[in-house]
Amino acid sequence: MTYASNNTPEGYITSSGTRSIAAGAITGLAITGDAHLTVLSPEALTPxxxxxxxxxxxxIPxxxxxxxxxxxxxxxxxLEVNSQYAPRITVIHGLGGIGKSTLVANWAVDVTHKPAWWIAADSQTSIRAGLAEFACALQPSIANSLPQQALTERAISWLSSHENWLLVLDNVTDPSDINLITSRVKHGLIVVTSRRTTGWHHVDSDIALEALSTSEAKDLFAAIVNPKSKQSDVAITKLCxxxxxxxxxxxxxxxxxxxSxxxxDEYLELLATHPAATYRNGPEGTHADRTVARVWNITLDxxxxDPVSTLLLHVLCWYAPNSIPRSLVDKxxxxxxxTKARGRLAAHSMISIDPESQSINLHRLVQAVGRTPDPMDxxxxxxxxxxxxxxxxxxxxxxxxxxxLEPGNWPSWRAIIPHVSHLADYSSPSEDCEVLCSVLSSAGMFxxxxxxxGEARRLLERSITGFSRLFGxxxxxxxxxxxxxxxxxxxxxxxxxxxPYVNRVLKDAEKYLGNDHEATLSSRxxxxxxxxxxxxxxxAIPLLKETIASRERTGDEGLEILVCRLNLARAYRDLKDFDTSLTITTSILDEAITTIGEDHPFIISIExxxxxxxxxxxxxxxxLDxxxxxxxxxxxLLxxxxxxxxxxxxxxxxxYSMIGNERRGLKLTEKTLKDRERVLGYLHPDTILTRxxxxxxxLQTGNRTVAKHLFIQNLAECKDVLGPNHPLTRATETVLSLLR
Structure with missing residues (x-):
């Protein structure tokens, strides 16, 4: 309460009380208390x-x-710039470090739209601050006249009422954060960069940014290193x-x-021997969050x-980077x-999900970092x-x-094998456990x-080394x-x-497992x-008869005994006992159709x-038929x-050759030779046979010179691979003696 008093000397007016005012007359605005007074410039009132x-x-950077x-x-x-439709909102999304911001910055420099404004948009707070800065850039005189909220509103209003501008919203983390702009603008071009792949249903178009091509990555590396350093092109390719x-x-x-x-080559060696430190260490002046080791931590934060998301990502890091079946993570x-974790990882570009197969893909470097322990992370x-x-x-x-051996299981097994190989490749053989050795053995058998x-040999040798270390x-x-x-x-x-190898294994199997053990039968x-x-x-015939007898004693009526009997029929054919071979083969065919069905691939082998x-x-x-x-x-089927x-x-x-159609037989034989060299290898016994x-x-079609040269070449391969007493080796020697 304020009291005015006239009991003062002439010409003086006094007042009493907290924050009171004494004046003879007031013609303007008088304020007491804690109010803040803002005096607006005329420019701030400009529409x-x-x-x-x-x-x-x-x-723009x-x-x-x-x-x-x-x-x-x-x-x-x-194309978005030249579109007739407005506004146009385009989202560039992809993995952290994929180059989204760099792409937009380099493109935006050449865009004729003005103004062109870049906002760091990792939160709604940042977006509002960026809009306020834009309002100040439009009218520098109002920078100190309006609070941020008013400046933000003024910027949005300006965008809503003007055309031919470009707004870049960089590193948006939540699609809803940009609604304060997109819900009101009528014209202009908005380009968004984000790690988020989902939540953009309200935008006009989106671009999923992938890694560089090999040649582009090499160009990038070459542009940075000293050209006088004489880097190896092979090493650069391998590093990229x-x-x-x-x-x-x-x-x-x-x-x-x-x-440095x-x-x-030396950088690759560092990656192999000190991966955690190499991923963590950039050149001098590099911020830690912009190194490979830390760039994805923003997303993981x-x-x-959701701990399941983090665990799921680390499990995926052990598989091959592409086409990971969902069955490999469903436990x-x-x-x-x-489901929630998978969706969140996909939404933040850490993984991608194939819309048809629902298989999972992720970048191999995400995997490499995710497999590498780091006490600082x-x-x-x-x-x-x-x-x-x-x-x-x-x-x-x-x-x-x-x-x-069940064909119905083959598609799923084929999908799994690359992931077995990948996990083995990135695990130390000295630490192989029973589970991994068992997986490698099963994969090798398939x-x-x-x-x-070739791949079977690699996995099986690794399995044998591990099993021998663990169990003998x-x-x-x-x-x-x-x-x-x-x-x-x-x-x-x-x-x-x-x-010599298979005979040695058979002796060990008979000694330690017994004559009728399944493994011994397979070895025989x-x-x-x-x-x-x-x-x-x-x-071969006594061994096959002994194996068949053992299987019959144990009541085996499955595929294994059919395979042994077919091998026995082939052995009789090789002895030129065609009647016995034909009798056994036709018997097997009838039994196999009843036992395993006429659509089983083994039927093809019998026929x-x-x-x-x-x-x-x-x-x-x-x-021929x-x-x-x-x-x-x-x-x-196959x-x-x-x-x-x-x-x-x-x-x-x-x-075809047997019925006199030599040209057709020659053409198909040549194709088979190329196919077998590609699939089986140059020195595979089947390839040698086809050669x-x-x-x-x-020779049959009159090309004697080329045929003789090929027979000479093949004779050396027959002796080396099949042995000097093999029928094909002897037959080749006979042909060459006639051609000399």
Whole structure:
């Protein structure tokens, strides 16, 4: 309360009370208390509709001299600029470090839209602050006249009432944060960069940014390092591939090499020996959050409230980067939590999900970092990474638990094998556990069944080393892997060189497992098969009969006994006992149709053997019809590159030659030779057989000189791979003696 008093000397007015005012007269505004008085300049009252932006107003970052590639994305952005529709909102989304901001900055420099304004938009607070700065740039005189809220509103109002401007919202983390702009603007062009891949249904277009091509990544690396350093092109290519062509990683590697004076080879060595430190260390002046080791932590921070997301990501890091089946992660957590985690990782560009197969993909460098423990990183503790690896292993073992001889299981097994190989490649052999060795053994057995002997050998040898270290060389698990390896080596190294190995394994199996153990029976069949391939069917027949008898004693009526009986029929055919061979083969065919069904791939093997017998008995037309059917069925069930399909193709080519259609036989034999060299290898026994057939077909069609040269070349290969006593070796020697 304020009281005025007249009891004062003449000419004076007094007042009393808190914050009272004494005045003879007040003609303006008098304020007491804590109020803030803002005096607006006349410019602040200018309507935004009539406010013109300063000429060439822009804060777009300068062009990056290291920018490479992205022609397709720039063309798409240019189409947005020239669109007749307004407003246009385009989102560039992708993994952190993929180059979203760099792309937009380099494109925006050349855009004629003005003003062109760049806002760091990682939160709504940042967006409002950026808009306020834009309002001040439009009218510098109002910078100190209005609060931020009013400046933000003024900026949005200006954008809503003007055309031909560009607004870049960089690094948006939540699509809803930009609604305060997009819900009101009528014209102009908005370009958004974000790690988020979802939530953009309200925008006009989106561009998913991928890694650079190999050539672009190499150009980027070369632009950074000193050209006088004489970097190896092969090493640069390998380094860029190791970094997954991720721009941030390539730039970090190039800058580090340039600063420290090391080569791409030396940087690769650092990655191999000290991965955590190499991912963490950039060149001098690099902010820690902009290194490969930390760039994705921003995203993981946003997912920190969901531990399943972090665990799922680390499990995925142990698989191959592409086409990861959902079955390999479906036990990470319960279905609702897993679905949520998968969706959140995809929404933040850490993974992508194929819309058709629902398989998962992620960048290989995300995997490399995620597999590398770093005590300085809360998301990469040694325990978390080890736990994720164990979970991945359990999923792989479960995925390979089905019957590998059942064709219905083959598609899923084929999808799993690359992930087995990848986990093994990035695990230390000295630390292989029983589960991993078991997975490698199962995968190797499947690959032998599929005719992929090279990769089978690699996985099986790793499995044998691990099992031997854990349980000894004659443990049943080790012996089973050794037996399977023997089957692969017959095809890879040739039966002549492999015979000592498979005989040694058979002796160990009989001694430590017994004569009737399943592994022993498989081993005995391997030895018999090797004898057959080296032209010794008489030595194979007793082994096969003994194996069949053992299986009959145990009541085995499955595929294994049918395979042994078919091998026995082939052995009799090699002895020229065609009647016995034909009787056994037709009996097997009838039994197999009843036992495993007429659509089973093994039926093709039986029918093909039947066709071979008809060739030997000179019933060529009957053989031709069978081989045509075998090739059709094999292509349908197994695919055009499967070894069984190539065998059917080889047999059909021989059938054409036998009936007098030499030209057609020559053409198909040449194709089969190329296919077998590509699929099986140059020195595979089947390839050598087809090469001999090709030489014979050339001779049959009058090309004596080329045929002789090919026979000479093939004779050396027959001796080396099949042995000097193999029928094909002797037959080749006979042909050459006649050609001399």
């Amino acid at each position: 935004v509709e009539s406010l013109n932006a300063p000429p060439r107003l822009t804060n 300068p062009r990056n001299r290291l920018f490479v590639g992205r022609e397709r994305e720039i063309e798409q952005l240019n 591939a190791e970094l997954g062509e991720l721009p941030l990683a390539v730039e970090q590697a190039g800058a580090f090499c340039a600063e 004076g090391i080569s791409a 946003r997912l920190a409230d 990470v957590s319960d279905a609702p939590a897993l 809360q998301y990469r503790s040694k325990n978390l990474i080890a736990s994720a690896r164990s979970i991945a292993l359990r999923h792989l073992k479960l995925a390979l638990s089905g019957d590998l 690959l032998v069944n599929q005719g992929q002997f 060389s004659v443990d049943v698990r080790t012996l089973q892997a050794r037996i399977t390896l023997g089957a692969a080596l017959i095809s890879l190294d040739g039966p002549a060189k492999t015979l 069949n391997n030895v018999a098969y090797a004898y057959m391939w080296t032209g010794q069917p008489k030595r 093909s053997a039947l066709g071979g017998i008809y060739h030997e008995t000179r019933e060529h037309r009957k053989a 069978i081989q045509k059917k075998c090739l059709r069925d094999s292509e349908k 695919g055009k590159s499967h070894p069984e399909t190539l065998a059917a193709q080889n047999n059909l080519a021989a059938s 001999n057939n090709f030489a014979a077909a050339l």
